[in-house]
Amino acid sequence: MPRLEFAIIAALMLTLAAGCGQNTTGNDTPPAKKGAVFVDVSEHPDTGLPGFEVTTEPPTISTVTDSLGKALLENIDPGTYTLMVRKENYPATFSRNVVVAADLKKTVAVTFFPKVTVNVVDETLRPWAGATIALDSPPREAVTGADGIAEFEYLVNTDYQFTVRRDRYPDASFTIAAAPELQLTVPTGSPAVAILSPENGGNIYSVSNVTLRGEATDIEDGALDGNSLEWWSNRNGVLGHGAEILAEALETGRHTITLTATDSDGKKGTASAQVTVYNYNLDSYFPIPENQTWEYQYLVPGFFVTAEDGSEEYWEMKSISVIVAEGPRRRVEMNFDIARGSEVAHCRYTLTDFLETQSGNLYITRTEEKFEEWTVALPYLTMDMISTYSPRYLLLKNIEDPARERSWTTLTDVNTNWSYIYKGKSSYLNQEWKPISTTAETGDIEHVTTPKGTFTALPVTMREASGVERTWYLAKRVGPVKFTDNTFAPRSTAVLKNASLVNFSNKGGVSGTPRPATSGRAVRLDFRVNRKTGDNLRDLTEFLARIAPR
DSSP, X not given: OOHHHHHHHHHHHHHHHHHTTSOTTOOOSOOOOOEEEXXXXXXXXXXXXXXXXXXXESOOOOEEOOTTSEEEEEEEOSEEEEEEEEOTTOSOOEEEEEEEOTTOXXXXXXXXXXXXEEEEEETTOOBOTTOEEEXXXXXXXXXXXXXXXXXXXXXXXXXXXXXXXXXXXXXXXXXXXXXXEEEEEEOXXXXXXXXXESOTXXXXXXXXXXXXXXXXXXXXXXXXXXXXXXXXXXXXXXXXXXXXXXXXXXXXXXXXXXXXXXXXXXXXXXXXXXXXXXXXXXXXXXXXXXXXXXXXXXXXXXXXXXXXXXXXXXXXXXXXXXXXXXXXXXXXXXXXXXXXXXXXXXXXXXXXXXXXXXXXXXXXXEEEEEEEEESSSSOSEEEEEEEEEEEEXXXXXXXXXXXXXXXXXXXXXXXXXXXXXXXXXXXXXXXXXXXXXXXXXXXXXXXXXXXXXXXXXXXEEEEETTSOEEEEEEETTTEEEEEEEXXXXXXXXXXEEEEHHHHHHOOSSOBSOOOOOOOOOOEEEEEEOOTXXXXXXXXXXXXXXXXXXX
C-alpha cells in the first residue's frame, strides 16, 4: 500500500476512536422508569363490572373499567398509593393501599360480594342467637337469628373488623377478609366463682368441721353445684365438692382455700381466699388454741418453807399464766418472790404438757418442768424434769361434753428423769417411776365468779389413789376458770384473772360484773428444802405442779 493512503486511513481510525467516548446528545441522566397497576373488578361469583372509575390518591391518572371489568393505570411513578374503585349508585366502594414499583405491573383483584352470610357459633359449635355483629368501616350492624346467622350486603374482598356483642358476654372482635360465607367462633363463658365463707384475710378458729360456702354461675349452665364445685387447700389438698361443705380436719397455719367451678364445656373458674387456721376448740371445755393466754390468781397468796439452815422462807406468788404453743403444748409459768430475812430471791417454775386429742378426748403424752432461782441475774439453782406416760395420760374425756360420762378412770405409769445444778455443781441424773390411778367425776353446772366475770362452768374432780384431789371448773370456749386442790387446808383456790379467748369471742358464758378475788391466809409446808444436797427439791416441785392450773 502506498504511504499516503496508509497515513489517511490511520488518521480516520484515530478520529473514530476519540468519538466513541463522547455523548453526542450532551445529557448524562437516563430517563425515569415507571410502573403500572392492572385492576380486575368483578362481582361474585365471576361477573366483570364495566364502567367503574379507578383512581389513585395522590392523584396520578384515572380510568374506567372496560366491558370485562378490567382497567390499566400506566406510567405511574414508583411509590405507595391509595387505589379507589367506585361507581355512582353502586352500593359499595373499594379502597386499598398499593405499592407501585419501577418496570413492574401490579395486579389488583377487586371482588364485590352482594351478600355475605356470617355464622356465629361458640367453641362447641352451638349457634349464637340474638348476637349483634358490628362492622367498623363503613359502620353497620346485623343481628343473628335463632340459627346464629346474620347477613351483610355488598362487602368487598378486604379485611373487616367484626365485633360480636351479646348480653352477659364480653365483646369478641375478629379481623377477617370478606367472603360469601364467614364463620366467627366466640369463646364460651367461664364460670364466675365467689367464696362467701371464710372471707379473704380472715381467721378460722377450729380445725374440725369448718363450714366452707361459695357460689358459681355459668352463662350457659346457670348456677353450678355438686361435683361441678371443688374445694382445695394448699395444705390439705381436696376438701370436698359442692356449694357448701364441712371440712372435717384442717391443718393449723396459713391456707390458700380455692374453689374451682367446672361447667359443661370443661371451662373453669376459680376464687381463692387466704385464711389462717387456729385450733381454738371453741366447742371445747378445755380449748388449746395456739398463742392464746390465760392469767390466774391464787386466793392463798403464798406459803412458808423451811430452808436447809432452819430459817424460814416466805414464797409470795407474783404471777401465774398459761400459754399454748405449737404442738400443742400447754405451758404454765409461775413466778414467786422468796423472802429470807432481809434478802429477796426470785423463782420461776414452768410446766409444759404435750397434748394430744383423739376421739374427743384430751391426753398428756409428756411433761417438761423447769425450776429456777436467782437473786440478781443468772440463776444459782436450776432443775430440769422430764416425765413420760405409758400409756398416755387421759386428762379429760369428751372435751366438748364432759358431762356425757359422769365418771371415768385412767391408769398410767409415769417415768421421770430429773437433775439440778446448784452454784455450778451438777447432780447426778435421778430417775423415778410410779403408777398413777385417777378417778374423775363430773358435777352439775355452777356459776363461778372470778375477777374476769361470772361463768357458767362444769366442775370436774380428779382423785388420785395417792390422795391428791383437784377440781376444775370448766367453762365452754374458755377452759378452767377456777381450780381448787387439797394441797392446803383449807383447800387452795385459783380463779381466772384474764383470758385472751374471752377477749376474742366473748362467748365463754361470761356475764355479770367482775369481782376481785379475796385472799386467804398463807400456809406452811411441812418439809425442809436443802438446795445443796437436793433434799426435798423434788417434793417442792411436785407441790408446785399440784397447784398449777393444769
